[in-house]
Amino acid sequence: MKKTEKISCKRIRSVILPLFFLVCAGAGFYAGEAGRNYEPVYDYPQQEFVAALSSSVPELDAHKAYNADEAQILTALTEGLFSYDPYTLDPMPALASAWRVSENGLSWTFTIRNKAAFEDGTPITAQTFVDSWISLLSRDEEAPYASMFDCIEGAKAFRTGVSDEKPEIHAVDDRTLYVRLVSPTSHFSQILCHHAFTALMPDKGRVMEVDGREVFVPLSSGPFKVKTVSDGEIILERNLNYWDVRNVALPSIKLLFSSDAEKMTALFNQGKIHWLAGAFSVDKIIDYSSLYLTPMFSTEYFYFKTTWGAGKNPEIRKALLKAVPWNKLREGYLLPASTLVLPLTGYPDVEGIVSRDLEAASEILEAAGITEPENEEPIVIFYPDSPLYDEKAGILEEAWEKLGFKVEKKSAPFSSYYDMLDEDNYTIGLTSWIGDFPNPMAFLEIFRPDSNLNDSGWKSSEFEALLVEAAGESFPEDGYEILAEAEQMLLDEALILPLSHNPALNVIDTNGISGWYANILDIHPFKFIRFTPRRAIPGIALGR
16 A cells, blocks of 8 residues: 555564464365454443544545555444454454355355444345445456456456456355455455455445545444544544444544644643654654554655656666665665565565666666667656655766766655556656555565556566466465565566665554554554553552
8 A cells, every 4th residue: 555645654573473264275264253352342431532644634435545544544434354453464354254265275255244234234245245346346447456356257357348247256145255266365365354345335425525525435334434524534433333343442533634743743742642643743752652663564666667768678777777876865764675575574585776886787778779878768757745755866867867868857746646656757756655464465466467556567477477376375475485586576677766664653652542553564453442541650650
């Protein structure tokens, strides 16, 4: 998921725990009412939980939602077959009470919970998921994550308009959903945690006008529902028709949207905000024990547009990368990156991009017959409006002009920048990506030829074959060596310029708040957050 413009980053854990329910080698697998048992939480007084996120009211349509803040909010409003465990991030059962995977790993059968319902009491059935997912695939251009379902038989052809035949997603009966995959996909359960694939009725909901624009408010399938939406604020209240409402502690949630760092910080210090995940002033935080700075499964990088201009030529790309002063370009970052994927436990080492060699750059151009770079199309560097990114673009401009290329810088406001990345009018763009699940596949799938998220336009059947092979392993971790080979191909093709693995910065006092855990994706499902008695601090008596 793309990150938003805010003074926070995101995080990581160093050990990926085994997924407890994936397909066992050589056998089908069945799970009943499994998952973490959360005790009822009404034995301690609860209150409205207040969180400050980014600076603008988000997209609440789960099919269209794109960025990190939207993903966080949708943990309250939508639910799918699986959801993220708040601590481990392992997929845990949500609207699926049971599931079965065939021996060959192609057929997945899910049992929908008896009590599953939308906020208005409409039952959530197997047909609900069929309709929701078909709608998602039908909205291909405006549904950025639809291509993640290309692992389902017929989904890609239907999504891209090649075929009118609907994909292999079927309601056997009200409570039984059947899905057939193109090939074994061990991380399918991880995909199903994503908000894009939750239970949604796209034709039902409310349209509200906020700050001059229309906001679609869907019927909730999650633990909370929208009460009010206004400029700078959304109020959520407990969804009493949610199947597990007895384990939802918070009566309501207030979400604030502001770029006023000073104001948000002051409200936190006064106890009027419980969680700061948007703009705030670090040096004004009174209680530094509330600061959580943690690594995250995220990378910021430049990438080449391979469908237009100089970026179409792999030899020019390779020469340009050889001319980059990498230490200078990555200066100032807390976690400089030379690879795309943040290294995980068990993931093989990948040879990153670290060396500068101007002589080698000139030799690459000469061997490719490019003796007068100034006569090539100008290199257009596109990036969001920001002094930092303008500085980084300037470093690239200076390096590439030394090779003889003409270089132009072009920027756009954050609010419109990401919507412009699919245009063919720039050579190199900048993005920041947070993995949607803790697996290298979450990064590498971006570059599949037909991915909606592939802004680079790069296509490689060999690369795609590696991803299919890795997904066919019995457990996701078993495919790490293959995925490392795929990542190395991306780097060797001079497709990306890694800058930094982003950290995450949150402010929350977890002494008195439970269910919020720092994790690799910086996702904190609202369902599990609750107020608890404060722990005594040695030498300090707690007031009554």
